[in-house]
Amino acid sequence: MQAAMVEICNLQKYYGSHHVLDSIDLTIYPKEVICIIGPSGI
Numbered sequence: 001m002q003a004a005m006v007e008i009c010n011l012q013k014y015y016g017s018h019h020v021l022d023s024i025d026l027t028i029y030p031k032e033v034i035c036i037i038g039p040s041g042i
Contacts, residue, residue: 002030 006028013021028034 004028005030 004027006026008024008026011021011024011026012019026034
């Protein structure tokens with residue numbers, strides 16, 4: 001397998017005291033097409 005072009009490990013995101021992302025991992029390799037979809041806002 002090829003080396004990763006993008007690698008995210010243990011991503012955390014807070015809006016004030018609201019924990020919106022917890023321990024997100026993502027690896028993207030060359031020639032992969034990625035689409036992240038989901039609800040927007042709170």
